[in-house]
Every structure is written in C-alpha cells, then in structure tokens.
Amino acid sequence: MKENNLDKEITSIRQLMERSTKFISLSGLSGVMAGIYALIGAGISYQVVYAAFPGRYSYNPGDTESTEKVITRLLLVALGVVLFALVNGIWLTVRNAKKKGQRFWNPSSRSLMINMLIPLITGGLFILIMIFRSYFGLIAPACLIFYGLALINGSHFTVGDVKWLGICELVLGLFAALFPGYGLFFWAAGFGVLHIVYGIMMYYKYDR
Amino acid sequence: MRSAFEHFDKAFENRIRLQIMSVLAANESYDFNSLKELLEVTDGNLASHLKGLEKEEYIQVNKSFLGRKPNTRYVATKKGLTAFTNHLQALENLIRSQQKG
Numbered sequence: 646m647k648e649n650n651l652d653k654e655i656t657s658i659r660q661l662m663e664r665s666t667k668f669i670s671l672s673g674l675s676g677v678m679a680g681i682y683a684l685i686g687a688g689i690s691y692q693v694v695y696a697a698f699p700g701r702y703s704y705n706p707g708d709t710e711s712t713e714k715v716i717t718r719l720l721l722v723a724l725g726v727v728l729f730a731l732v733n734g735i736w737l738t739v740r741n742a743k744k745k746g747q748r749f750w751n752p753s754s755r756s757l758m759i760n761m762l763i764p765l766i767t768g769g770l771f772i773l774i775m776i777f778r779s780y781f782g783l784i785a786p787a788c789l790i791f792y793g794l795a796l797i798n799g800s801h802f803t804v805g806d807v808k809w810l811g812i813c814e815l816v817l818g819l820f821a822a823l824f825p826g827y828g829l830f831f832w833a834a835g836f837g838v839l840h841i842v843y844g845i846m847m848y849y850k851y852d853r
Numbered sequence: 854m855r856s857a858f859e860h861f862d863k864a865f866e867n868r869i870r871l872q873i874m875s876v877l878a879a880n881e882s883y884d885f886n887s888l889k890e891l892l893e894v895t896d897g898n899l900a901s902h903l904k905g906l907e908k909e910e911y912i913q914v915n916k917s918f919l920g921r922k923p924n925t926r927y928v929a930t931k932k933g934l935t936a937f938t939n940h941l942q943a944l945e946n947l948i949r950s951q952q953k954g
Contacts, residue, residue: 651944651947651948651951652948654871654944655941655944655945655948657872658871658872658875658941661872661875661876661879661891661892662875662876662878662879663879664891665875665876665879665880665883665891666879666880748890751887751890751891752880752883752884752887
C-alpha cells in the first residue's frame, strides 16, 4: 500500500459518511427564486394592507369586517408564495440531484424533510391559532422564528451553511417582535432578501 | 512497517465491507436498497458482504415490512463500531508514520 492509496481510502470513507448523512443537492437557485416570490408577495401584501388601512402599517382590530378581509387576502398571498417557492424549489433540486448523481428521495433527504417539518408544522399551527384569536401583531416574527428553527434543525442533514441562514432568520424574527407594526418589512427581509443573498452564495459555492 | 498492518481488521480488507461500515457508523440505520444505490454495487455482491459482516457480529439485521414490501435495515453493533474506529486509527497511524519517514 502506498501513502497515496491510504489517503484516498480515508478520503473516500469520509466522503461516504458525509454523502450518506447529508443531502447536498439543495439548489441555490431555488433559494433565489423563493426570495423573489417572497418579495412579490410582500409587495402585494403591502398594497392589501395599505388599501384597507391607509396611513398605518399595523391593523389595530377596530374594524373587524375589513380586518377579516385583509387577513384572508394576506393568507392567500402567503399560501401562493409558499406554493410557488416549494414547486420551484423541488423542481430545481430534482434537477440538481440528477446532475450530482444523487437520488432526490433518499434517507438523507427524508431526514432533512422530517427534521424541518416538525418546527414548521408546529409553527404553522401556532400561527393559525394566533390568527383565530386575533393576535396579529406577532405573526411575522413567529413565521421567521419557526422557520429559522426549522432550518437549524434541518442543517444537520444538508450543507452546514443552512444553519447560518437559520440563525439570521431567528435574529430577524426577534427584532421583528421588538418592533411591532413593521412585521411585513422584517418578513420581506427574512424571506425575500436573506433567501436571495443566501441562494446566490450557495449557487457560487456548490452548484457551478 | 509490518507492525502497523497488524492492527488492520481482516474483516475490512474488502473495500465494500469498509464502505458499508462507514455508512452504518454515520447513520443510525440504513436499508438495503439505499445502500445498494449509494455504493453502486449489485444485489448479490452487497448481500454477501453484509452476510460477512453479520457473521463477525459487526452489524445487526432488522427485518420488517413496510406495507407488503420487505424492508431490511442494517445497524452497526458496538463491536462493529469499535472495530471500525480501530481500523481507521490504524490507517491514520500508518499514514502519519509514512509522512515522518
């Protein structure tokens, strides 16, 4: 055995251990696209809120009827953003996985999904409960915080950089909670700007 | 030089066995089909090496059903993990001693 062969052997073991636990085919471009959809969604939401309550960012539930209308519209916009981002993300990631010779559906992508879904579903239900109880002020911070926790939880099963995106989302979420009334702007920064910046970084680091 | 090789585990002389063990060391458990895809080996080849590791009591086999499909999962035993770590240590020691010389 030569030194070169031994080195290769150990590198291949390391790679195998990493490849079997981590799903590395997440597409950077899908992050950029998700960010763009989020910004478009935030733009529409801004218009919706402004049209209903000119002159202020937050909606103190005085006029219940129009508040309800606004909330329904905002929920539809949010649903649209999530749907577009998910479909686009899955499509780009499948394509990326093919290019890298990794299966899209394998034990590591399964672990990634389960570990992200636990905080995401908890957060989603929590936010729905807040909506039904008319606690609108903390919806945007809750979105950011639960999403950040989901990213950190999932980061063990994909490239480690995801953890930093998660921490940034958490920090933004806490700041959003400190400044009530500016939720939409923090939301746009977290889901729009951060995704675009992160996506571009990932694209240059891994996808090319 | 010879002494360094003494610590090498005979069970890991085969590359595929060592690869199987590395996957099982990094994961709680792994199923047959995913292993096959990851290592890019044939059914028969993988099965025979898994048998070999099972005989050494390095891995444990858990058979169950997912609906109607049989689902065979493999788990590294404590003995297997110790052997794997020792083998890796021996490899690294060998590299270090070669770099010095």
